Ligand SMILES: [Zn+2]
């Protein structure tokens with residue numbers, strides 16, 4: 001399974017998952033034009049996408065979904081709650097899924113799971129090709145047993161490390177935004193994510209990428225050592241997805 005990110009953070013998110021003839025775009029938080037441009041950087045034309053899978057309706061995840069899906073007639077997968085927040089002229093392209101049921105898109109099996117976040121019916125995913133498991137978790141305020149179970153024994157993990165608590169506390173966000181971000185329906189701080197890594201089975205892990213870092217309230221220099229400590233690995237093995245460039249194609253391989 002191959003995967004890449006077009007960009008990750010509060011100014012837009014979009015992740016590519018590719019297996020065989022199937023390429024999924026998970027979220028499309030950039031404008032359609034910007035997404036087309038970034039896709040070209042990864043050697044892809046938007047017409048080659050198999051589908052857009054949406055985690056939740058926040059703008060940094062759906063900004064370009066409507067225009068891109070309509071222009072290229074791409075199927076859009078979303079929960080009923082997320083779909084209910086989408087534009088009416090997207091209805092014919094939407095396939096609703098349940099957070100509790102596995103579904104297939106071409107060569108990729110999608111295992112959704114529900115997450116606590118301040119959206120209508122947010123979902124995150126494990127993608128499998130029958131051999132490897134790729135877990136994606138961003139936009140989550142609290143780690144639940146369901147999340148721990150879903151992300152155990154993954155071969156690749158794309159894991160939110162949104163903020164450092166002290167940087168958020170001392171930063172210049174207004175109080176209501178600080179409470180939102182740090183709250184139980186907000187975003188994972190670095191320690192929450194590192195604790196999750198310590199707790200789950202990471203014996204199969206080939207790739208770890210920290211996602212959705214706050215540009216104001218976090219730094220790779222804080223995330224990398226924390227994640228390395230949690231995984232008992234070299235810091236150089238920890239990757240960080242960037243807002244402007246995401247990260248380049250990676251691939252899970254047979255061990
Ligand atoms: Zn987000």
Ligand SMILES: [Zn+2]
Pocket residue numbers: 056058117119139
């Ligand atoms: Zn969100």
